Amino acid sequence: MNFLSNHIFSTLKTIPQGSDNRGTGLLLQAGFIRQEMAGVYIFLPMGLRVLRNIESIIRDELDAIGAQEILMTALGSKEHWMTTGRWDQEKMDILFHVPASRSKEYALNPTHEEIVTPLMNEFVRSYKNLPAAVYQFQTKFRNEVRAKSGLLRGREFLMKDLYSFHETSEHLDVYFEKVREAYVSIFNRLEIGDKTHYAFASGGAFSKYSYEFQTELGIGEDTLYVCDACGQKVNNELIQDNNFICPSCEHTSAHTITTSEVGNIFKLGDKFSKDFQLKTSTKDGSNIIPVMGCYGIGVSRLMGVIAEIFADDVGLIWPKAIAPYTDYILVQCDNKKSAIQLALQLEKSGKKVLIDDRDMGFGKKAKDADLFGIPNRIVISEKTLAKGGYELKVRGSSVETIVQYDFDI
């Protein structure tokens, strides 16, 4: 359990002026994050707990489909970026070039095909080594001209990126579907499944289409066309001259929704395998060039999206699975001992408890409790003890119920 009286990062009375949006404003007000520069954020203890909880759900689902966690690098080799032609800032304008001693230069990686492909070159030599899938949680860097929208568009941000390697496109298709299902589970566990849509998007230089997970969000930077016939979603970057043609059913009328991209999945074909001369032997002894898939989730962006979606007028509201704590206990006067006893009991059943033992009035504490968005608010006071228990209020509901202790207090 943790005690709020030890907490350094106090809340603010109001949302800071000039906050990019309500979610970011509340994250700032509640002391979850601070801006170091535009698009570059510091995570304070409660924010970091949320971030790690999101990571943990993603890790869980990716381990379940046999992907292996590694940690690549922030600095990239210029040589590798030259190999794929993406060192050129005309081709990749968001790539930071970092001058180093002895006239060297490094990249600050915004994505990791240039790192993972040469890495895997050593290990995927035979069809027996395939499929191979690796992922990481890594800080990414983008030289954005404009960085607004709080955690939604960063110059520095946390991403999960997964790369898979396959003998044939059919094998890739099978794994691709597995990842899609894992993503659906992830967004469901984050409680944004119902608002998150699978959409066609541009395939860039690699294929006709890529696929995105887009979450409905008023402040999102993307627009999806929703086919009026079959409901298929299509990123507006695919719509030319306002002429919508559904890639699923060829229907031509659609309406639009505003969204934020939380995940994307790409079939890369053999672009990077070719560049880095990846070759594996097949069962019959010939050599083939493996095909690749890549799959991203914006971890820090997800935190911003979720903050924005669930917040109400008085503060943040976290889904249980990623809340910084599951239970907040508001202690009044001399009831700290009862609070600690209750917290110990709760922690036995896997709860994470924050005890608000600060020397301040009920009103101020209750206001912070709303702001933090911890699912369960528990009040222990003379009044509740007289009623034989504690008062439980679930964040987002207005009902206060008295819960009996199932142990002596």
Place this chain on the structure above:
Amino acid sequence: MNFLSNHIFSTLKTIPQGSDNRGTGLLLQAGFIRQEMAGVYIFLPMGLRVLRNIESIIRDELDAIGAQEILMTALGSKEHWMTTGRWDQEKMDILFHVPASRSKEYALNPTHEEIVTPLMNEFVRSYKNLPAAVYQFQTKFRNEVRAKSGLLRGREFLMKDLYSFHETSEHLDVYFEKVREAYVSIFNRLEIGDKTHYAFASGGAFSKYSYEFQTELGIGEDTLYVCDACGQKVNNELIQDNNFICPSCEHTSAHTITTSEVGNIFKLGDKFSKDFQLKTSTKDGSNIIPVMGCYGIGVSRLMGVIAEIFADDVGLIWPKAIAPYTDYILVQCDNKKSAIQLALQLEKSGKKVLIDDRDMGFGKKAKDADLFGIPNRIVISEKTLAKGGYELKVRGSSVETIVQYDFDI
């Protein structure tokens, strides 16, 4: 439990030629790490597990002294680095300057005084907010002219850095001692306590001395003078013209040992507080400038140091607390079911189990087991089953004992 048959990153037959040192060579051979560029390393699954285990011990000890975990940024604001005068590469030649769009420039932070001090300026306004201590695990960047020695000297590496803020130097002294004790516990838990020495080092621009934790290591880059009278250790950077004078007892003869710096603790005084105009009110209503301490541990370097210290002729040997797995089960023929049953049993008591179910001979598997350095090697075969159990061999010892199952198999 994990199965080695799913593991992508196979071992190498021999240590790669040109490895910087034996520890690095074995980490490469065992498939724990790969070099992206000189001084820039990728952590593969087993290496990442070791890194996270080291982190977890450090976190545990720092939480216990009331420090709060946050996550600052890799990119730093030029303005903040200008404020302290350290933007100037003549003053800090290892600071990467990163050109960005619209003629902006960022720093790639090699240390975080320039980020943490303005951050804390908002929160430590009164003596009631002090002491305050925050720490992070953060990737650091250093524009090193030369980067050799594997994980021991990186251009990109993982560090834990802690910063503390205090009303007076006396308060700082008290906290400083707490951190020193926490560090002793950390190095003891990492099983390098007996080889790790507390030494006087240069205080740089901030004070007469700083203090280092230096681990005895043949390939280390530091030299310590050990006072022949009182045993006090002193970094050779403090010794002028070969004239040793012990800062503790003023004795003048000493011998030297070769070491690697695994931690350093600094009293920063009010240098950064002044630069960023940090001010807090005291009990009597006046204002003071808080004093600061900073405390580093090289997390990825520790992994390299520990690999180097404990390795033997046939592979790595990990201390139990940070081994990628506690137990390795070598399965032969059709005993996989027994192995899984045993693994489930072991995991109930908190063990982390790796099952070697690869389709290869005993000799090759046993060689890899030695290479990985997992503390317990368990063999289940017809032979051991006939003797009523499994064979247990502790890595680093040559004794093989038959252990009875305490459950039906």
